[in-house]
Amino acid sequence: xxxxxxxxxxxxxxxxxxxxxxxxxxxxxxxxxxxxxxxxxxxxxxxxxxxxxxxxxxxxxxxxxxxxxxxxxxxxxxxxxxxxxxxxxxxxxxxxxxxxxxxxxxxxxxxxxxxxxxxxxxxxxxxxxxxxxxxxxxxxxxxxxxxxxxxxxxxxxxxxxxxxxxxxxx
Numbered sequence: 001x002x003x004x005x006x007x008x009x010x011x012x013x014x015x016x017x018x019x020x021x022x023x024x025x026x027x028x029x030x031x032x033x034x035x036x037x038x039x040x041x042x043x044x045x046x047x048x049x050x051x052x053x054x055x056x057x058x059x060x061x062x063x064x065x066x067x068x069x070x071x072x073x074x075x076x077x078x079x080x081x082x083x084x085x086x087x088x089x090x091x092x093x094x095x096x097x098x099x100x101x102x103x104x105x106x107x108x109x110x111x112x113x114x115x116x117x118x119x120x121x122x123x124x125x126x127x128x129x130x131x132x133x134x135x136x137x138x139x140x141x142x143x144x145x146x147x148x149x150x151x152x153x154x155x156x157x158x159x160x161x162x163x164x165x166x167x168x169x170x
Contacts, residue, residue, distance in 0.1 A: 013085055020078040020085075027071040034067050038127040038155040058147070059115075062134040066114035068123045073107030076100055127158035 033040045041064055048060035063070075080100040113119050117133040124131075131154050132140060137147050 016085055017082060020081050024071075024075050024078045027074040031067045031071040034064060035125045038158065041125075041128070041155075058137045058141070059134060061128075061131070061151070062115040062118075062137075063111075065118060065124050065128045065131065066111040067125070069107045069110035069114065073104055073111065076103040076107060080104070127155045130154035130157065 030044070034044055041061070044064035044067070045057060045060045048063045049057065052060065080097070083097065083100065110120075110123060114124060115134055117135070118124060118129070118131055119133070121129050131151060132147070140147050140150075
């Protein structure tokens with residue numbers, strides 16, 4: 001087992017693959033839960049506030065809005081990690097590695113767009129599409145506007161539309 005292309009023992013590669021796959025599955029699972037349930041947003045905000053180590057609730061809410069491209073970026077990043085694990089020789093990567101880097105840059109760009117400006121709307125959870133972007137929230141707070149009421153009104157409008165569609169039937 002002294003292959004120069006695989007310097008670590010095989011069990012370590014298995015553990016790395018399992019951890020990468022678990023990261024992707026968790027990212028998509030949390031994204032689906034946030035997309036389906038507006039009440040789950042509060043949990044996401046608390047998780048981001050704990051991770052960031054700051055009490056900026058508006059920034060944490062903005063990051064929760066960007067969960068869809070973030071989950072896609074985690075998938076791409078883990079795909080790149082799997083590529084590096086499976087093909088440790090850089091000559092074997094070919095052009096596929098360039099596409100992984102391009103996809104990562106695109107997902108980071110989309111997360112920044114959603115966090116700052118809440119655009120493009122089709123990537124934002126439906127119950128958060130009417131929310132202002134992070135920069136606009138900061139300006140509204142300086143003016144004394146109750147932004148939390150805007151957040152709640154946005155979620156309430158989504159709930160009403162969802163309930164109407166459920167009662168109307170197919």
